Amino acid sequence: xxxxxxxxxxxxxxxxxxxxxxxxxxxxxxxxxxxxxxxxxxxxxxxxxxxxxxxxxxxxxxxxxxxxxxxxxxxxxxxxxxxxxxxxxxxxxxxxxxxxxxxxxxxxxxxxxxxxxxxxxxxxxxxxxxxxxxxxxxxxxxxxxxxxxxxxxxxx
Numbered sequence: 001x002x003x004x005x006x007x008x009x010x011x012x013x014x015x016x017x018x019x020x021x022x023x024x025x026x027x028x029x030x031x032x033x034x035x036x037x038x039x040x041x042x043x044x045x046x047x048x049x050x051x052x053x054x055x056x057x058x059x060x061x062x063x064x065x066x067x068x069x070x071x072x073x074x075x076x077x078x079x080x081x082x083x084x085x086x087x088x089x090x091x092x093x094x095x096x097x098x099x100x101x102x103x104x105x106x107x108x109x110x111x112x113x114x115x116x117x118x119x120x121x122x123x124x125x126x127x128x129x130x131x132x133x134x135x136x137x138x139x140x141x142x143x144x145x146x147x148x149x150x151x152x153x154x155x156x
Contacts, residue, residue: 001074003043004088004129015088017131019069019138020045031055035070043090044081049074056141061134062116069138071145093126099143101151104136121153 001020008014020039028034032055036047056069080090097103109120121136131139140150 001043001090001092002129002131002135003082003090006084006086006088008085016133016135017129018135020087021067023065031068032070035072042083042086044083045074045078049078056138056145059134059137059141062118067134067138069141071142091127091129093129093131095143095146095148097126098123098131098139099148099150101153104153106153106155109133119155 002017003020005011005013005016005018020042021035022038022042024031024034025037028037032052036045036050036052039045039050040047050072051074053071053073056071058066058068060066082088082090103126104121104123106119107122108117109122111117120133121140122133123131123136144150
């Protein structure tokens with residue numbers, strides 16, 4: 001389950017494809033509690049509808065946040081109610097399409113001569129949506145956990 005973030009004038013991640021989630025609060029005892037709270041806040045997902053399967057390896061973002069992806073199973077369909085200030089839409093992408101190396105590539109981002117230039121995974125657009133960056137990395141980690149053998153991405 002992916003989200004497209006709401007358009008916000010001063011949000012550098014505005015309109016991007018992501019997963020429901022956010023920063024831990026002092027009242028969150030662990031990453032699972034944070035993920036369930038954030039999913040309820042952002043998309044109205046009842047935590048009782050989620051069978052938590054575990055956590056993927058923590059990843060560090062470009063902006064130096066440590067992200068601990070939490071994986072859960074949700075029996076579909078479930079009622080959802082997005083928080084319009086945060087989320088423009090909720091959608092899914094086919095696992096077969098996400099697994100196909102022809103649909104993704106490594107690119108130098110933000111630009112070759114930028115001081116923070118690095119290789120970043122970018123998927124092709126699917127229905128006008130582009131998965132890239134940390135969300136793409138999390139997706140590939142998840143696919144590997146499912147046993148999908150991933151071929152290296154082609155560099156552009």
